[in-house]
Amino acid sequence: MxxxxxxxxxxxxxxxxxxxxxxxxxxxxxxxxxxxxxxxxxxxxxxxxxxxxxxxxxxAPSLVDPHSVLEDPFGGRAENLTSLEKAAAAGGFGTVALLPWGPHWRDRPERLGLKPSGPMQLKLWGSFSCDGLDQDLAPQAEQLAAGAVGLAGADGMPPLALLERGLTLGDMADAPLLVAPRQAELTAGGFVRESVQALRSGWPGDLRISESFPLQSLLALASAHPQRQLVLMNLSTAEGVALLRQARPQQKIPAATVSWWHLVSDSGNLDLAAEGWRVVPSLGAPPDRQALLDALAEGLITAVAVHHLPLDGEEHLLPIDQRRPGVAGHGAPHGLVLPLLWQELVVGRGWSAAQLWQVLSWGGSELLGQQPEQLTAGSxxxxxxxxxxxxxxxxxxxxxxxxxxxxxxxxxxxxxxxxxxxxxxxxxxxx
Structure with missing residues (x-):
């Protein structure tokens, strides 16, 4: 020893x-x-x-990542369970919750048996729909009984009829339902949020209504089903923040997450040759990043997500408009998150360490239904x-x-x- x-x-x-x-x-x-x-x-x-x-x-206590992606836990070339655990732990994270995304969608109890190999707490989101196709509801109660922390969709909002059906049936009870306020068919093929900066960069612009339109529908569903725990995954625009702020006096608004990347980067501060232009949801303009930072300080946004989505070396060689969207970083992005957000929020905006831990640790625990992380002797x-x-x-x-x-x-x-x-x-x- x-x-x-x-x-x-x-x-x-x-x-x-x-x-x-x-x-x-x-x-x-x-x-x-x-x-x-x-x-x-x-x-x-x-x-x-x-x-x-x-x-x-x-x-300080370990950090909590409320959602990231690990498509192939055992044979992945872009990432596997061992590399993710080591990288996340080195970045200070003690809990990582994995979305059900993958070639074999984790949408049934027998696919939720993934166990960590070390002391990391690995949490699994179950799937809202079968195979993530948004056509039929997955066996939701069975997934929750098998240990899923909640249910999640893909990177876009399921059809309203299917969402309404699932919320009405209520098989998820009071477990969180993680839904992205994004409608892919409204993006107009763009992958950077429409703005003056996007026009100058030459990247195709993603229409702002691709988030604001589905978000309005999700807020209406949340109001109609107050007994359900709807969670907005990766809010990304100033318009989305404004809709949440407007709704708050009239109703209990859903909890929300934001990707760490949208808090440190925007289309005005990122070099054209830099990594991280192509992400989902699309990278915003400077006013979007400012609105997200303000919402985080207000408590409109509950937690920061790492939302690690790794690419392998072969896929990364493709032109940016042909590769899948995603961003990673040191030790996954987990090792970059705390240093960069400390500079942005504590040094740049005068946050206390406790305020930062609220969004990087305790807020994530709250979303996952876990006790907040704290220091104890022997831990x-x-x-x-x-x-x-x-x-x-x-x-x-x-x-x-x-x-x-x-x-x-x-x-x-x-x-x-x-x-x-x-x-x-x-x-x-x-x-």
Missing amino acids: NPSVWLRQLDLLRGPDQPTISTDALLDGDGALVAWGEEAAGQAQAQGLRAHDAQGWLL KRWLLFDPCAEWDWQPSQSLSLAANQPFGGSRLRGLVRASGLTSPADWALSA
């Missing part, structure tokens, strides 16, 4: 409604959090440990983040197999130095 680690004067965020405090912490050689405060210092001194100066570092569900560390990111260093990884060659600020879900031998505790 590796020796225990004594961290001096770090910032510690224990859980929801808890203040961030400056204290010591003690980690054992197996990765468990032993103690903090005076107890940690006392035990460390009794063991004769040398203290690591961790001033400015943050010890390995923690991460150690250094907001000031600078490092050069190269996709060749990634634990993920995905080829579509953004920000390659960039110098980034903020680093997950350690996690209880990774091997202590891999921790980067040298300041």
Whole structure:
């Protein structure tokens, strides 16, 4: 076993409604959090440990990804279960919930037996429809009984008649139903949200009504079925945010997620040669990103999703208009999410660490019906983040197999130095 680690004067965020405090912490050689405060210092001194100066570092609960994609868990070239778990854990994530998408759609109980190989908590969404084709309802109650955290559709809204039927039958009871407010036939073949920036870039524009029109229908369904837990997957436009804000005084609005990528990138700040132009929902203009950030601060949006959708090297070589949409990053995108959102929200907008954890951890737990993550003695569900560390990111260093990884060659600020879900031998505790 590796020796225990004594961290001096770090910032510690224990859980929801808890203040961030400056204290010591003690980690054992197996990765468990032993103690903090005076107890940690006392035990460390009794063991004769040398203290690591961790001033400015943050010890906090693991992050939660409410939805990502893993199409082929065991033989995938773009990603497999082992690579996803390792990459997510290295990025500070302790829970990843997988959508039912894949060549063999996870739409029945016997297809929901996917188990993590390590300490990662792997949650599975069941499918709203058979094979994700939006023609017939899948056996919903049976999937939930088999352990599904909720039901999910594909990357577009199912037909209204099928949605109405499913909500009326109520086989999902009070489990969350994750639906994308997107109608593919209204995109006009575009893959960047229509805007002046999209016109300048030369990319085909995705009409704004491809989100606002189906969202209006979903809000009406949510109002008609208040006993159901409808969740909007990956809100992406200023118009969508405005519709939620308008509806809030009259009704209980659905919970919503937003992709991390739409919070850090838009058609005005992304280089034309950069990775990440082709995503679903389409990348927005600067006002869209601003509206999403404001909605996150207001609580209109409940949680940030990683929504990892990896491509293999062969598919990634195709022209951008011929490849499937998706974006990944260091350790899937999981390793980029915290550093980039810390810079965007904490440094750039004055958020507290607790506010950031609300959307990156506790909000995701809420959507999945789980208890919020918090630090407890003996637990390995923690991460150690250094907001000031600078490092050069190269996709060749990634634990993920995905080829579509953004920000390659960039110098980034903020680093997950350690996690209880990774091997202590891999921790980067040298300041």
